[in-house]
Amino acid sequence: MKSFEEILDFAIDNEQKAHDLYMDIAEMATRPGMRQTFLEFAAQEMQHRERLEAIKAGKLPELDQARVETLGLSEHLVDVPVEKDMDYQSALLFAMKAEQRAYDLYAGLAKATDDPNLVTLFEGLAQEELKHKLHFEREYDDVVLGDN
Amino acid sequence: MTEQTALERRVQLWFGPQHPGITGNMAVQAWLEGDTLTSGVTHVGYLHRGFEKLMERRKFIQSFPIVCRICVPEPDTNEWLLAASIEELSGLDKEVPEKARWIRTLFLEMSRLSSMLMVLGGHVGAMGLGTAPNWLITLRDYILDRFEELTGARVYHMYVTYGGVRRDLPEGFAERLEANLQEIESKLPLVDNVIFDSAVFRKRAIGVGVVPEEWVDELGLTGPIVRAMGIARDTRTDYPYEKYGELDIEPMTTTGSDIFARAWMRRLEIAQSIDLIRQILAKMPTEGPYSAKLPNMLTWTIPAGETYVRAEASRGEMGYYVVTDGSDKIRRVHVRGPSYVHGVTLLERLMPGTNIADLSALMVSLQVCPPEIER
Amino acid sequence: MSLKYTIAPFSAWLQAVSKPFTVPVTGGPRPGAPRYRGWHINDVEKCIGCGTCSAICQNEAIDMVPVDDPVVGDSGLRPKIDYGRCCWCALCVDVCPSGSLGMSNEYVWADTDADVFRYIPGVDEKPWDDSELGWRREEGFELVDHDRVPMGMLDPDERTQTWAEVVIGYTEEQARVEASRCVDCGLCVAACPAHMHIPDYIGAIRDGDDARAVQIIYDNNAMPEMCGKVCTRRCESVCSIGVQGDPLAIRWLKRYATERFDNLAEVLQPQVERVGEGRTVAVIGGGPSGLTVAYYLAIRGFEVTVHEALPQVGGATFFGIPRYRFPMSSLEKQVDLLKSAGVKFVLNHRVDGDELTRMLAENDAVFMGVGLMKPMALRAPGEDLPGVIPALDMLREQNLGHEVDVGEKVVVVGGGNVAIDASRISRRLGAEVTIAYRRRVVDMPADDEEIEDAEAEGVEIVTQAIPLRVEATEDGKLDFVWGPAEMVQEEEGKRPRPKLIEGVENHLVVDRVIVAIGQGPDLDWLPTEISEKICNKWGYIEVDETGMTAVEGLYAGGDLVNDTADAISAIADGLRAVNGIVDKTRAQHV
Numbered sequence A: 001m002k003s004f005e006e007i008l009d010f011a012i013d014n015e016q017k018a019h020d021l022y023m024d025i026a027e028m029a030t031r032p033g034m035r036q037t038f039l040e041f042a043a044q045e046m047q048h049r050e051r052l053e054a055i056k057a058g059k060l061p062e063l064d065q066a067r068v069e070t071l072g073l074s075e076h077l078v079d080v081p082v083e084k085d086m087d088y089q090s091a092l093l094f095a096m097k098a099e100q101r102a103y104d105l106y107a108g109l110a111k112a113t114d115d116p117n118l119v120t121l122f123e124g125l126a127q128e129e130l131k132h133k134l135h136f137e138r139e140y141d142d143v144v145l146g147d148n
Numbered sequence B: 001m002t003e004q005t006a007l008e009r010r011v012q013l014w015f016g017p018q019h020p021g022i023t024g025n026m027a028v029q030a031w032l033e034g035d036t037l038t039s040g041v042t043h044v045g046y047l048h049r050g051f052e053k054l055m056e057r058r059k060f061i062q063s064f065p066i067v068c069r070i071c072v073p074e075p076d077t078n079e080w081l082l083a084a085s086i087e088e089l090s091g092l093d094k095e096v097p098e099k100a101r102w103i104r105t106l107f108l109e110m111s112r113l114s115s116m117l118m119v120l121g122g123h124v125g126a127m128g129l130g131t132a133p134n135w136l137i138t139l140r141d142y143i144l145d146r147f148e149e150l151t152g153a154r155v156y157h158m159y160v161t162y163g164g165v166r167r168d169l170p171e172g173f174a175e176r177l178e179a180n181l182q183e184i185e186s187k188l189p190l191v192d193n194v195i196f197d198s199a200v201f202r203k204r205a206i207g208v209g210v211v212p213e214e215w216v217d218e219l220g221l222t223g224p225i226v227r228a229m230g231i232a233r234d235t236r237t238d239y240p241y242e243k244y245g246e247l248d249i250e251p252m253t254t255t256g257s258d259i260f261a262r263a264w265m266r267r268l269e270i271a272q273s274i275d276l277i278r279q280i281l282a283k284m285p286t287e288g289p290y291s292a293k294l295p296n297m298l299t300w301t302i303p304a305g306e307t308y309v310r311a312e313a314s315r316g317e318m319g320y321y322v323v324t325d326g327s328d329k330i331r332r333v334h335v336r337g338p339s340y341v342h343g344v345t346l347l348e349r350l351m352p353g354t355n356i357a358d359l360s361a362l363m364v365s366l367q368v369c370p371p372e373i374e375r
Numbered sequence C: 001m002s003l004k005y006t007i008a009p010f011s012a013w014l015q016a017v018s019k020p021f022t023v024p025v026t027g028g029p030r031p032g033a034p035r036y037r038g039w040h041i042n043d044v045e046k047c048i049g050c051g052t053c054s055a056i057c058q059n060e061a062i063d064m065v066p067v068d069d070p071v072v073g074d075s076g077l078r079p080k081i082d083y084g085r086c087c088w089c090a091l092c093v094d095v096c097p098s099g100s101l102g103m104s105n106e107y108v109w110a111d112t113d114a115d116v117f118r119y120i121p122g123v124d125e126k127p128w129d130d131s132e133l134g135w136r137r138e139e140g141f142e143l144v145d146h147d148r149v150p151m152g153m154l155d156p157d158e159r160t161q162t163w164a165e166v167v168i169g170y171t172e173e174q175a176r177v178e179a180s181r182c183v184d185c186g187l188c189v190a191a192c193p194a195h196m197h198i199p200d201y202i203g204a205i206r207d208g209d210d211a212r213a214v215q216i217i218y219d220n221n222a223m224p225e226m227c228g229k230v231c232t233r234r235c236e237s238v239c240s241i242g243v244q245g246d247p248l249a250i251r252w253l254k255r256y257a258t259e260r261f262d263n264l265a266e267v268l269q270p271q272v273e274r275v276g277e278g279r280t281v282a283v284i285g286g287g288p289s290g291l292t293v294a295y296y297l298a299i300r301g302f303e304v305t306v307h308e309a310l311p312q313v314g315g316a317t318f319f320g321i322p323r324y325r326f327p328m329s330s331l332e333k334q335v336d337l338l339k340s341a342g343v344k345f346v347l348n349h350r351v352d353g354d355e356l357t358r359m360l361a362e363n364d365a366v367f368m369g370v371g372l373m374k375p376m377a378l379r380a381p382g383e384d385l386p387g388v389i390p391a392l393d394m395l396r397e398q399n400l401g402h403e404v405d406v407g408e409k410v411v412v413v414g415g416g417n418v419a420i421d422a423s424r425i426s427r428r429l430g431a432e433v434t435i436a437y438r439r440r441v442v443d444m445p446a447d448d449e450e451i452e453d454a455e456a457e458g459v460e461i462v463t464q465a466i467p468l469r470v471e472a473t474e475d476g477k478l479d480f481v482w483g484p485a486e487m488v489q490e491e492e493g494k495r496p497r498p499k500l501i502e503g504v505e506n507h508l509v510v511d512r513v514i515v516a517i518g519q520g521p522d523l524d525w526l527p528t529e530i531s532e533k534i535c536n537k538w539g540y541i542e543v544d545e546t547g548m549t550a551v552e553g554l555y556a557g558g559d560l561v562n563d564t565a566d567a568i569s570a571i572a573d574g575l576r577a578v579n580g581i582v583d584k585t586r587a588q589h590v
């Protein structure tokens, strides 16, 4: 992975994969409302993909480098397997963990390279994933942990 | 040419309701032979208010803005009587704080003082002498300044409420009031010169408008009118209320029972009032609440009952007879103002034989306040 | 006459050269005294539009006029003063419950147009708007009663020894005094989800007509004794007297009125049009929403059958809320009224998907109010250890009269009503109780009074505690491991969120970990054709303004529809469906 373009393509592909996964889960979801939930998640991934494409085409400014503070909600919670009877709580947990993994990936890549331009790009992508995670964390905090 | 009959010589004259010499919204229909009244009839009906009836339609608290209108120069007796009567019927009287009782006594005495300053000016004003009234109205205004800072208004104070008063004395109030009293005292000798030492006033007041002693109990006369006959009657000492029982106070009297005696009576009582205010300020506690805790004034109901409470206004005994029926409103209130007997019954008796030029002075000396008649 | 009297008056001429009596005023009108009662001012942000000023004005000088859209706790109206009527008595100022209304010390204002002397202080700009001086509300002089009649309660020590009701209830005398504090502003009516006619029934209690009060209460609440005991009382939070004093004890007054009568049917005798004659309605779930639908439809002639999975109706108020707050006798009394209105009950019967489909075909309407039956899981490691139990299960067992053993020491995770109930029950079962909550006490969704009561009963509350995991100890106990949190305020207008402070672990060794972090809908049994139409992404049901779902004839309400999840909201949802069903029936008559 060398060029700016190549890296963005890689990231775009990642979003696409996430989208496809959510579409698959939506297809098999049995619980009331859960199909909708996963379709919505998939649509969000699509938006992320489009955003990266816009950046690649030079239509949007560079990625925001500001550090995102998450709530650290998912780290201590158990992993959730993909199942057809996932409920909303599991779905959020799954999504939080997926965004965290994506962050870990970009953060790792940023460490592994010396090219300052690429470091900036990877770090920007990493922060982007944290933003997505925070979105799910807030939802989890409001909906699942309403009484806690 | 035939001789004119007595009847034909008689002239009928309306004195008021729009006459500067009349004391407020009323009229006297007078019959004259020459310039002497053969008889006179009083007329009221120019006020169109119906205070007593209005109160039957209002919650207890809402009557305060009404009762003060019953007497412009001295509204405060009305406020106090309404408060005292309802407090007695509701049992709230037991909760009126000590300090509130002192403030109320002060307030009532300030009210008497300001009213007497005004009416003393009226005595000579009614004879066409302008200097003293201008001065005395100014002296009264000094007291109104104090009312303004105490109650938020100069004339209609709406300051006494059930359970106490509406606000505490402002910081430094006593000192400012004392300064006013000294100012008033320093000016009174000047006032004396132009009233009691004036040949005009003496000639027109001495021996004029004499009220015979026999009428006192027959008509129910009170206040300066009877004290000016030498009878020591005063509600403040005869039936002490609020803190009057704890003050050093003797009823003032003079003799003569004419317009001059009544004016002099007021002059004496102005001095008495100043003395009482000083006593009150000295004895009054500075700490403590100024009001009891009140129930919700929008829903307050009080037990059925009736009572009569009285107080010494500058004009005489003022009383409220109040009936309640257990609801949130007064069932019936009768306002017993001294002006009814003084301004109707007594005045009509005194008019025959009075010179038309003295009628104004006579009415002022009886201190007639028409809203008390037409409640 | 002596010469003196002719000469003395001329001394007045000396005044020509002496200090005058009058006080010269220069530079415009003399300012009014510091507490002068001049033109009104109003802090319209503070004003709640309660109209108490208008109510006390004996000159009817105040009109309440709309200036804003009403929001809960604010009518959107503001006082407009007519100075053709005002007598500057300032009773309006002294009574103002919010303390927003005042008077400036300005008194001079002339204009040729008489209409300008009617204005809305604080809205129509005036030169004296910022006046520091003038008449203001003063603490220590209140025309309304700020002090609530205190409610008698069992002694905290005594409480944990018994299942008896903690709250004793008002006596007649106490209720009358408390009721007389109401100023009839009606802000509470807007705040109540069911829009109960609160000032009206409080007025009836004040006037000693308790039967009338109960009739008014039953206008739009068929479980008022329950609400009188456990309601979340949104009404009280907007009570205008509560701005500066204690809000009216609306809940306790409702409780008082309903407790006065043993036989409600005798008192009520509702006079309503029996539009539902010959029609049938099935209600699934006997919670507050379902019972509301059942009662109001039954008195209108509908034949209503309630299907309930448990052996008793009442929903969460039966299986969740503990008896010391809402005793069985109270519930039974309310259910008896429903029976006397002709409602039929099928108990111990769980409706499934096929039956629902059948019901839709066989009835004129079906109402679903099956509540939130699925407890949220911690999803922390160790949750599946024996001894980690959902609070809902524990409360249900207790309320069904089964033996519940919580051991000697428990930790309850959560800060809602369920958590508080679980801890107070545990106290009564003899355990030492700690509540571990992720946020602060102020953030707890539980009722403040409940929190206080729990603390008085010896429940310890640990805040900003994030559960990390549960481990089994060697001696068969559970080690509840938690980490401290800091509160971070991320979004404007939202409550701050807890964020784990990494690296610190605290241990609490207990016999039970009771999980009360929230509950969600459990609608897996719905046929997919139906759930696809009516459920949203959170798994809740959506309804229109008539209470109907996207499936014709299927109505829903209660916790699985609204986002406030309390009894009165469930009742309000029930009322909405009643109106929907009645209106539809009426339309069909035409």
Ligand SMILES: Cc1cc2nc3c(=O)[nH]c(=O)nc-3n(C[C@H](O)[C@H](O)[C@H](O)COP(=O)(O)OP(=O)(O)OC[C@H]3O[C@@H](n4cnc5c(N)ncnc54)[C@H](O)[C@@H]3O)c2cc1C
Pocket (backbone or CB within 6 Å): C230, C231, C232, C284, C285, C286, C287, C288, C289, C290, C307, C308, C309, C310, C313, C314, C315, C316, C317, C320, C321, C322, C349, C350, C351, C352, C369, C370, C371, C372, C373, C395, C417, C418, C421, C557, C558, C559, C560, C565, C566, C567, C568, C570
């Ligand atoms: C422990 C606890 C304490 C609470 N404290 C308060 C409080 O203090 N104040 C307050 O206002 N609110 C409180 N609430 C909330 C309040 O009780 C609920 O908001 C209210 O009961 C919701 O009513 P509902 O009509 O939605 O149904 P629910 O009360 O939830 O009842 C639903 C009913 O449907 C039945 N059911 C479910 N599925 C089926 C089926 N398939 N077939 C047949 N029957 C079925 C259930 O058994 C249950 O009886 C508390 C709740 C709990 C759990």
Ligand code: SF4
Pocket (backbone or CB within 6 Å): C042, C046, C047, C048, C049, C050, C051, C052, C053, C054, C078, C079, C095, C096, C097, C098, C099, C100, C101
């Ligand atoms: S009483 Fe006070 S808070 Fe209520 S409407 Fe009037 S000004 Fe506003």
Ligand code: SF4
Pocket (backbone or CB within 6 Å): C053, C056, C057, C058, C059, C060, C061, C062, C081, C085, C086, C087, C088, C089, C090, C091, C092, C093
């Ligand atoms: S000051 Fe008195 S008269 Fe004027 S609006 Fe207020 S309550 Fe009414």
